[in-house]
Amino acid sequence: MVSRFYSVLLFMALMLAPLTGQAQEANLEINTPAIANIKQSMQNRHTQLVQYYTSGAVGLTQDGMVTMRDANAVPLAQRQAVNTLVAAENQDRAALYREIARANNHPEWESKIRATFGQRWTNLARPGWWYQAGGAWKQK
Amino acid sequence: MMNNNLPSNMLPVMMGLFLSACVTINIYFPAAAAEKAADKIIEEVWQLDREKKDE
Numbered sequence: 594m595v596s597r598f599y600s601v602l603l604f605m606a607l608m609l610a611p612l613t614g615q616a617q618e619a620n621l622e623i624n625t626p627a628i629a630n631i632k633q634s635m636q637n638r639h640t641q642l643v644q645y646y647t648s649g650a651v652g653l654t655q656d657g658m659v660t661m662r663d664a665n666a667v668p669l670a671q672r673q674a675v676n677t678l679v680a681a682e683n684q685d686r687a688a689l690y691r692e693i694a695r696a697n698n699h700p701e702w703e704s705k706i707r708a709t710f711g712q713r714w715t716n717l718a719r720p721g722w723w724y725q726a727g728g729a730w731k732q733k
Numbered sequence: 734m735m736n737n738n739l740p741s742n743m744l745p746v747m748m749g750l751f752l753s754a755c756v757t758i759n760i761y762f763p764a765a766a767a768e769k770a771a772d773k774i775i776e777e778v779w780q781l782d783r784e785k786k787d788e
Binding site for chain 1: 741762763764766767768769770771772773774775776777778779780781
């Protein structure tokens with residue numbers, strides 16, 4: 594009876610809870626040790642990966658990852674090494690998106706952060722690099 | 734007895750409001766801030782500033 598009334602009050606309080614998410618708008622937190630580590634690891638790997646972006650062997654996917662686009666552009670002897678680079682890069686990228694969401698106390702943002710990165714990697718890609726758009730490969 | 738009917742009628746409405754409030758979390762995803770953060774990280778990982786200076 595009276596407790597019913599309190600349960601309604603509780604519901605109303607819960608309704609307001611999600612609104613507190615608005616508070617943190619201005620900037621995303623990206624300066625954590627975990628994110629710095631991933632960034633450093635990706636920056637080091639990029640010096641090896643960049644030649645394969647340029648040759649078109651590796652392309653940027655729509656979901657913020659990288660993939661072997663044209664294995665024939667890589668000499669057979671190097672192919673395994675490139676696959677390893679791509680796998681390691683994707684592991685770091687997934688961890689990066691997860692860590693940014695976690696650092697901002699919104700683990701559920703991970704997929705949106707991934708989608709945002711997907712767009713921005715493509716946008717900032719150098720001329721000649723390949724990226725996926727609407728299921729097709731395109732060249733910058 | 735107190736007016737037992739009102740809360741039990743209200744519960745589905747409350748649930749609906751609560752769920753729709755949850756959806757607003759997505760609306761408040763800070764898209765502009767996320768883009769800014771992404772650009773900053775990408776510029777560092779790809780060292781875009783340095784490459785530009787080299788050109």
